[in-house]
Amino acid sequence: MTDQFDDRKARASQWFRRLRDEIVAAFEALEDAQGGPAPAGRFEVTETRRQSEDGSDAGGGLMSVMRGGRVFEKVGVNVSTVHGQLGERAVAAMAARKDLSGLKDDPTFWASGISLVAHMQNPHVPAVHMNTRMFWTPVAWWFGGGSDLNPAIEYAEDTEHFHAVLKEHCDPHGADLYPRFKDWADEYFYVPHRHRARGVGGIFYDDLNTGDWEADFAFTQDVGRAFLPAFLGCVERRKHMPFTEEDRERQLVHRGLYAEYNLVYDRGTKFGLETGHDANAVLMSLPPIAKWT
Template sequence: MKDMLDSERSRAAEWFRTLRDEIVGAFEKLEDNHSDGPFAEMDAGRFEVTTTKRHSDDGSDAGGGLMSVMRGGRVFEKVGVNVSTVYGQLGPQAQKAMAARGVPGMEDDPSFWASGISLVAHMQNPHCPAVHMNTRMFWTPHAWWFGGGSDLNPCIEYDEDTAHFHATQKAHLDPHGTEHYPRLKEWADEYFYVPHRGRARGVGGIFMDDRNSGDWEADFTLTQDIGRAFLPAYVPLVEKRRVQAFTDADKDTQLVHRGLYAEYNLVYDRGTKFGLATGHDANAVLMSLPPLAKWV
């Protein structure tokens, strides 16, 4: 593992940045095209981009990334698209978490490198579903793996929207083997479950972690197609739902569902825990939280 070429890690990091650029452009286009229906009188939203830094214990360079957040747009109430590449030494808490996942040798050499993209969108119109997506690569001298996926989180569910989202994911996964979609769908159903509420966070999607088949190129290509599936799976749903009229009761339903989303991300989400434990920019890590939520 120590001999993994820098070019492989560079290719992964460059891909996550390319995907970030495509998504930011597509979301700003949605803002520009929203000329009728609720919120159309508002100014089209634009992403604010800031540089993030990981803070190492000894003050050495530990990487960072870009945090891109749009607030108060016509379509998106809050959406963040973050990309980062971080590296250095894992602290004791993170080492213990890696060891629990079966990564050997962390106590001898806790060096790591990680890169990825993370996206969460909270929408103005309660008929538009919230969504989450991330893909990432993680490397240590002892192991490497890919992970990620995307899941749909509507507060008002439409069966046809759920079917489209899942069918698009499946179409992108099937060329890699028809066994992938059912397995990753089941994984998402298990991962995005909220035990203390006894329910799923949303209507599911696909998810994988610790992906290392032994063929880096194949696993990288699979991860790329998980990322490529996102826009065609999600954008048509936003285009269809953004013009629908809604009631105060619909908005209340949205805010309550956002409370469920916040609970999951703060209590269970592995990425949130890792980001905070390894000293990454807290604002970037907690970008996923909605701007407004309520609890009953």
Template sequence: MTEQFDDRKARASAWFRSLRDQIVAAFEAMEDSQTDGPLSDMAPGRFEVSETRRASDDGSDAGGGLMSVMRGGRVFEKVGVNVSTVYGKLGARAQAAMAARKGIPGMADDPRFWASGISLVAHMQNPHVPAVHMNTRMFWTPHAAWFGGGSDLNPCIEYDEDTEAFHAVQKAHCDPHGEDIYPRFKAWADEYFYVPHRGRARGVGGIFYDDLSTGDWEADFAFTQDVGRAFLKAYLPLVEKRRNTPWTEADKDTQLVHRGLYAEYNLVYDRGTKFGLETGHDANAVLMSLPPLAKWV
């Protein structure tokens, strides 16, 4: 199984990097095009790019990636687009969690793993422009391999037509892979992005999936690529539509409170945050998703 997946690992890793490049270019172009309206007198935002490394227990190469963060732009207050390809051996806690959640036997005997993916979170200057999250990933062990990811919208000021438009694009990219896919993965997102201690959802949903391993790797990879392709098509029109909407101090306050909810979810419940910190990945890259400012009432 190891040799069989060498080419597939390389293809998946290259796709995530390509998607990263597309998104970074599109976001910087959005900054350049903000020539009137709020904050247009500021310099257009640019991504600061730094390499990240995963720390291994024995000092051996354990992979890494690129962390790309834009702060204080005309449109984006903070946005991070990270890609990584990491590998090595899972520690005891990660092995136990993997075995318990995935039901994978043999992890204690052979705890090797390989994981690659892209993770994005955008927090916006204008409270009327929704925050957004997207990630897709491939995970491999000698015992099983799978894809996961999703995309969800997190407005602090909700517009029903924006929610409908975002979901429509997700559905359009899911339907070619099976008409049951969108409703199933939408329901999964509604369940996954729920904040139990607040009794509410983090945002207005999207799609979420994990453990995607149908036995047809090519089909699973093609679906994961379409989830990535859907992102800019779903999100950029909403940014374009709302970025020049005037806002009030009350709107900004609403945004900061909602960001507090977002931070709570990511620190308490998000699996990616827990996995990244437990496996020794760069903490700054793992916590990139946190908003630049937030408040609690």
């Protein structure tokens, strides 16, 4: 299984990197087009490395973060390709979701993906999250990911647009996928201790393995392709809207909710920290400023 997947691993890793490059370029172009006295934001790019428990190299990636831009207050776009041995807690968490008989005997893993979170200057512009990834072990492989919109001030037009673009990209792969993965996002991005959703949803999927790697990879690529048209339409409608101190307060409190979710429930955060990936890259999703009432 290892040999036949070498090419597939390389293709997946290269795709996530290309998507990262497209998004970074689009976001910097958005900064340039905004105008204003403040300088256009630019991404600071840092190479990240993962070390195994014995100190050997275990892959890494790029952490790209823009702070204090005209449109983006903080946005991070990370890509990584890492490998090594899964710890007992990670194996147990995965085994609870799927049959991974044999993984305890050989906990080797390989993972590659892109992860993005954007927190905006204007409270009327929604925050957003997107990630897609491929995971491989000697006994199984799968894809996961999705994207969801997180407005502090909700607009039905933005929600409808975001979901319509996601549906448009999901439908060619099966009419059942968008409603199924929308429901999964509604369940996954729910904050139990606040008795509310994190935002207005999107799609979420994990453990995707239909047995047809090419089909599952093609779907995952389209989830990535959907992101820019889904999100930029919302940004263009709201980025010039005037806002008040009350609007800003609502934004900061909503960011507190976002931070709570990511630190308490998010699978990606837990996995990244438990497997020794760069902590700054894992916690890139946290907002620069937040409040709690």
